[in-house]
Amino acid sequence: MPEEKPVPASADVKNKVETLKKEDKPVADKIKAGHVHMSGCTGCEVAIADNYGGLLTVLDKYVDWVYDLTLADVRHIPKMDVALVEGSICIQDKISVDEIKETREKSAVVVALGGCACYGNITRFGRGGQPNQPQHESYVPIGDIIKVDAYIPGCAPTPQLIRNVVVMAYLLLKGTKEQQELAKKYLTPLMQLADRGTEACGCDLMYHIINQGLCMGCGSCAAACPVRAITHEYGKPNVNREMCIKCGACYAQCPRSFFNFDVMNEFEGIMELIDGALK
Amino acid sequence: MGTELGKYKLCVSARSADKEILKKAQDGGIVTQLFKYALEEGIIDGAIVSGPSDEPWRPRPFVATTVDDLMKSRGTRYNISPNVSFIKEATRSYGLDRIGIVGTPCQMQAVRKGQLYPVGLRDVPDKIALAIGIFCMENFPYQSIKQLVEDHAAMKLEAVKKMEIGKGKFWVYGERGQVVQLPLKVTHNYEQPGCHVCLDYVANLADVSTGSVGSPDGWSTVFVRTKNGDDIWSKAIAAGCFETKPIEQVKPGLELVSKLANEKITKNQKTVEERAKFGVNKALRNPYISPK
Numbered sequence: 001m002p003e004e005k006p007v008p009a010s011a012d013v014k015n016k017v018e019t020l021k022k023e024d025k026p027v028a029d030k031i032k033a034g035h036v037h038m039s040g041c042t043g044c045e046v047a048i049a050d051n052y053g054g055l056l057t058v059l060d061k062y063v064d065w066v067y068d069l070t071l072a073d074v075r076h077i078p079k080m081d082v083a084l085v086e087g088s089i090c091i092q093d094k095i096s097v098d099e100i101k102e103t104r105e106k107s108a109v110v111v112a113l114g115g116c117a118c119y120g121n122i123t124r125f126g127r128g129g130q131p132n133q134p135q136h137e138s139y140v141p142i143g144d145i146i147k148v149d150a151y152i153p154g155c156a157p158t159p160q161l162i163r164n165v166v167v168m169a170y171l172l173l174k175g176t177k178e179q180q181e182l183a184k185k186y187l188t189p190l191m192q193l194a195d196r197g198t199e200a201c202g203c204d205l206m207y208h209i210i211n212q213g214l215c216m217g218c219g220s221c222a223a224a225c226p227v228r229a230i231t232h233e234y235g236k237p238n239v240n241r242e243m244c245i246k247c248g249a250c251y252a253q254c255p256r257s258f259f260n261f262d263v264m265n266e267f268e269g270i271m272e273l274i275d276g277a278l279k
Numbered sequence: 280m281g282t283e284l285g286k287y288k289l290c291v292s293a294r295s296a297d298k299e300i301l302k303k304a305q306d307g308g309i310v311t312q313l314f315k316y317a318l319e320e321g322i323i324d325g326a327i328v329s330g331p332s333d334e335p336w337r338p339r340p341f342v343a344t345t346v347d348d349l350m351k352s353r354g355t356r357y358n359i360s361p362n363v364s365f366i367k368e369a370t371r372s373y374g375l376d377r378i379g380i381v382g383t384p385c386q387m388q389a390v391r392k393g394q395l396y397p398v399g400l401r402d403v404p405d406k407i408a409l410a411i412g413i414f415c416m417e418n419f420p421y422q423s424i425k426q427l428v429e430d431h432a433a434m435k436l437e438a439v440k441k442m443e444i445g446k447g448k449f450w451v452y453g454e455r456g457q458v459v460q461l462p463l464k465v466t467h468n469y470e471q472p473g474c475h476v477c478l479d480y481v482a483n484l485a486d487v488s489t490g491s492v493g494s495p496d497g498w499s500t501v502f503v504r505t506k507n508g509d510d511i512w513s514k515a516i517a518a519g520c521f522e523t524k525p526i527e528q529v530k531p532g533l534e535l536v537s538k539l540a541n542e543k544i545t546k547n548q549k550t551v552e553e554r555a556k557f558g559v560n561k562a563l564r565n566p567y568i569s570p571k
């Protein structure tokens with residue numbers, strides 16, 4: 001972290017070039033990433049920003065933030081290593097549909113960021129009729145329109161998961177051979193989640209955990225739910241299905257949805273690695 | 280001895296130096312004593328523990344912020360206490376910046392997954408200050424404990440002073456001094472199914488983990504695992520919180536812990552494999568491979 005005041009990513013080009021010159025690492029070592037805003041509430045974007053100093057370190061050392069409607073003065077989707085897409089796609093909105101396809105064409109890796117991009121989340125309940133564009137009524141997760149490489153579920157996704165994934169994505173693309181191995185192992189379940197599908201609900205705990213004889217009553221699901229739809233009755237989760245907004249956090253957080261020992265057993269080293277990377 | 284005991288920096292037999300704690304502790308009062316020390320030293324702001332509820336022997340997770348609270352949580356209740364359900368709330372309504380949490384090995388797994396993949400656990404990953412794991416062979420639904428005590432041991436739940444699994448039996452101690460033992464063959468039927476795919480006996484992912492097995496009655500076996508655990512444990516030792524004995528000098532010692540750990544892992548690994556061909560060309564899910 002440089003001592004001087006953080007330079008907003010939208011600063012003019014001259015400024016940017018000067019900042020880059022001062023850095024130890026040439027820009028070529030950074031990965032190019034951006035934030036693509038579809039039908040979301042900007043909560044995911046705020047979650048990125050909520051990494052505070054950590055975000056500045058990320059921008060300083062690892063990531064060239066090349067696209068972001070709110071933060072970067074770039075109008076058209078550029079080529080990127082990693083696109084973080086927030087929000088679902090309204091299929092009646094031609095611009096959204098075109099842009100998500102363009103995002104896919106121009107990005108090596110597309111990550112669905114947050115419940116809406118992964119699973120539709122609260123936008124699943126949209127049924128049109130709202131002012132300005134009442135005909136906009138069908139909102140689908142981005143995985144229904146394009147192939148998605150990895151999910152970061154959650155409503156909002158947490159700053160810490162975003163941080164962990166960004167550090168791992170950097171290591172995957174630019175790290176040593178060993179770091180690449182680790183990053184691959186770390187990212188695998190998030191890729192498998194993307195492969196798994198675009199529907200989520202508190203019911204997943206019934207279908208895929210309890211009905212499968214896997215629940216051990218830890219309570220992670222209840223802790224993860226953003227709307228407190230889950231309580232524990234005699235140790236097992238009970239989902240208030242009226243309250244569930246279909247974000248997918250409970251299932252992804254459950255240790256019995258996925259538990260990759262090769263990564264978890266190294267938790268201490270990985271936490272240190274991430275901590276160190278952000279200093 | 281291989282990976283069945285997890286990584287650890289040191290292993291000792293220990294008990295709390297505090298007679299008050301020992302009066303109602305399950306074993307050597309390690310959990311309560313270590314949290315008490317951490318709370319008094321400001322290492323944690325509070326701890327998620329499991330205490331009594333409005334039904335006899337039914338545990339209820341709660342956030343302990345005083346030594347009095349901790350004292351209420353002493354002892355093992357052999358049925359599910361979803362301690363991790365409080366992990367985000369502890370940072371919110373309770374305002375903890377440094378959280379202590381106790382739990383079974385699966386709950387320690389949940390805590391570490393929550394740190395590495397905090398999908399719905401905003402701001403939790405950096406606030407876990409002390410995670411204490413307790414050894415665990417299996418756990419039970421509340422109704423199972425009720426049936427074991429009332430139907431099999433013919434005692435009233437309200438009249439039970441202590442329950443314990445040890446020396447190959449399930450022991451029920453009554454308030455009036457009566458002792459009933461049930462063979463584990465009987466209790467096995469009542470275990471929660473999720474335990475049958477569990478591959479961790481001694482809470483490999485805790486900062487410090489403890490259980491009765493391996494040490495004499497009233498003492499506990501303690502594994503100090505992480506740097507953080509080591510730091511807190513050595514300070515607590517320096518402060519005189521614990522009496523300790525080298526694990527090599529106590530009976531039955533580490534060999535028994537290893538043996539039981541291997542038995543559990545082998546048995547449950549087999550269950551995991553059998554699940555892969557449970558139906559006709561249909562598998563039950565395997566969380567260790569993928570979330571699909």
Ligand SMILES: Cc1cc2nc3c(=O)[nH]c(=O)nc-3n(C[C@H](O)[C@H](O)[C@H](O)COP(=O)(O)OP(=O)(O)OC[C@H]3O[C@@H](n4cnc5c(N)ncnc54)[C@H](O)[C@@H]3O)c2cc1C
Pocket residue numbers: 303304305306307308309310311312327328329330338352353354355356357358359360362381382383413414415416417418419444489490491492499
């Ligand atoms: C379901 C279960 C199975 C166990 N199986 C074994 C075993 O096979 N071998 C072995 O050596 N030890 C086992 N233990 C651990 C043992 O019974 C003691 O809990 C442990 O030795 C700690 O004793 P202590 O005197 O240090 O703790 P104490 O100071 O008495 O404190 C006990 C702590 O345990 C917590 N606790 C109590 N019940 C639960 C629960 N249901 N879930 C989560 N936390 C709880 C309380 O919050 C309290 O903080 C098991 C514990 C449980 C809960």
Ligand code: SF4
Pocket residue numbers: 205209210214215216217218219220221222235236237253254255256257361
């Ligand atoms: S997180 Fe999974 S294992 Fe834990 S209580 Fe919820 S459904 Fe059960």
Ligand code: SF4
Pocket residue numbers: 200201202203224225226227228229230239243244245246247248249250251
């Ligand atoms: S129950 Fe809660 S965490 Fe699970 S999908 Fe519904 S809203 Fe999300």
Ligand code: SF4
Pocket residue numbers: 216383384385386415416417418473474475477478479
């Ligand atoms: S046996 Fe495993 S899954 Fe069951 S309660 Fe103990 S640690 Fe959890």
